[in-house]
Amino acid sequence: MLRSRMKVSHHSRTRRDTARTDEAQQQLHEVTIPAVKAQEGFVRGAWLRSSDKSNGRGVLLFDTEEDAKATAAALAGQGQQSGGPVTVRNIETFEVVGEA
Helix, strand or coil, rough: CCCCCCCCCCCEECCHHHHHHHHHHHHHHHHHHHHCCCCCEEEEEEEEEEECCCCCEEEECCCCHHHHHHHHHHHHCCCCCCCCEEEEEEEEEEEEECCC
């Protein structure tokens, strides 16, 4: 039986203080990516940033819906610390219906 892969889309928006772009990038590489890679069922991920550096997106692929939702719950509070460089706007889970 084939298991459907699920993807959790982690939408984040950086604060408008563009002077903190380096701090946000460091947090991504030193905290976020290692934490995501350690999650059960993680397959791969991509983190995207708008050209003005004020908005970001993450698209993460997991083996199962349960794995995707567990990671979404674990990441929901990330970046919400007072004064953090990134604020999480929302996290949604989608079924992958095609890949190229």
